[in-house]
Amino acid sequence: MSTWEIATEAEIRASPAQVWAVLADTASYPQWNPFIVALRGELVESGAIEFHFVIPPAPRLPGRALVLKVAPARELRWAGRLAAPWLFRAEHYHLLAPADSGGTRLRHGEIFSGLLAAPMWPLLRLFGRPVYLRFNQALLRRAEQARHGSAS
Numbered sequence: 215m216s217t218w219e220i221a222t223e224a225e226i227r228a229s230p231a232q233v234w235a236v237l238a239d240t241a242s243y244p245q246w247n248p249f250i251v252a253l254r255g256e257l258v259e260s261g262a263i264e265f266h267f268v269i270p271p272a273p274r275l276p277g278r279a280l281v282l283k284v285a286p287a288r289e290l291r292w293a294g295r296l297a298a299p300w301l302f303r304a305e306h307y308h309l310l311a312p313a314d315s316g317g318t319r320l321r322h323g324e325i326f327s328g329l330l331a332a333p334m335w336p337l338l339r340l341f342g343r344p345v346y347l348r349f350n351q352a353l354l355r356r357a358e359q360a361r362h363g364s365a366s
Contacts, residue, residue, distance in 0.1 A: 219323055227317040232360055237290055249348065257281055269345050279293055303328050318357075
């Protein structure tokens with residue numbers, strides 16, 4: 215089965231544990247997250263989550279997903295689908311690794327597959343990538359602010 219991926223990277227001047235604390239605090243998403251503006255459910259492997267996301271110019275949209283991987287300070291991954299995985303599947307990931315600078319290297323993206331992924335790919339790439347980059351910058355600001363706040 216073919217896949218299409220939006221992949222982004224950022225370097226954050228905060229430890230992987232500090233970045234994880236921001237990602238895991240889903241109740242605070244409405245305060246800072248421009249992409250996933252609300253998330254309900256526990257981030258536990260095999261757990262179900264419900265969320266609302268925004269990819270302009272579309273309005274706020276609902277989503278549901280199954281949590282695939284929760285590795286504190288390393289990886290958060292979930293997958294949603296439209297009807298059946300063979301029709302459309304989206305696997306969202308956040309990978310955190312220590313950076314040489316002492317901060318965190320973030321790899322953030324989504325892997326799309328299924329029959330509808332190919333015809334949807336031009337729109338997903340065009341409108342999705344800027345949203346992922348905005349998310350990365352918002353996460354960076356939030357984690358770096360938290361780091362500076364905890365140092366004072």
